[in-house]
Amino acid sequence: MKRFFLLLASLAAATASFGENGRNKIGDDFSHTIDKANVLPLALDDSFQFRKSIILLNDPQINKPSFDAMINFERSRVNYGALNSYERRARYGHYFKFFWRSNRKTDLTVRFEYRQQNLGAFVQAKEYNYKDAKGSFMSEFDILGDQYIEDGKVCGWRVVLIENGKIVGLNQSFLWN
Template sequence: MTPGSRRLLTRLLALAVAVSALASCSTTKVGNGASISKVKYYHLVPSKPILVQDQAIVFERLHYLYGAVTKAEVMARAGHYYTIWWKVDDRSQPVTVRFEYRQANNGLITKVLEEEVSDIRRSNTTKFQVTGDEYSSNGRVTAWRVSLMRGKEELVTKASYLWN
């Protein structure tokens, strides 16, 4: 094998690995002029202190705990927080953002949170949280799926790796 063909083979192998890695990361179905660009997730466990140097991580924890004074208020904030960034091309009709999730203590029971958005902008964010009694009694969120709906039509979906 010549050095030139060895380099070409190495480049093709690297390209194949990169393409397969990128293809497996995304679970977004894009369609109907809508997209979900990002789902940001934060798991707040107030009983476990954070020992990091990065102040941004400390700030996020303090942001979710802001205003909680008593131990009961702090523990009620424990849980999962999700922020969804999304867009739709047709902003003339309302869109429903649906968040479906499963929890550790409930097996395959799927729960749903929805928010209807009528004032649609170019870029939108919607927030959901699973906290309080819901989190303390049913456990951590194990899988989730976010969908943009217009009526009964599903515009786009993005799901966690464990969603089936």
């Protein structure tokens, strides 16, 4: 019986430090959309770096069949649990995962700025706030459901790390200008 309670306590501790899909909960639980993506000065710092980006487009009208097991797995993982066409349609869209690192302890904001096909040059943004961030992190952003279906595919994006109102880390798509 003691082992059961120890296992339960360790599981509770593990879920307290990590959210869904292993996202570190030092940041906000959910990204929040900001009204206007204000222009910030660029002051890149070697203490902050983006390590890896994973981008997935989930749209059966655009996606072609793939022989790559990892692509097929990601598609099935995203659609897992959708029981009817309404739930599947709500999961259509772009999924972005960004892996980044901070070498020193500081308060950071991760902002994802993007343009969608039907909105032209209009820039939208979502962001997470991280308090005392040091180490490796993963931030997930998604454009799904009605927002994706009405406004179209994401045609350009950039993700920035913001410290004290300055951009200290940057990663962007080829089409971002």
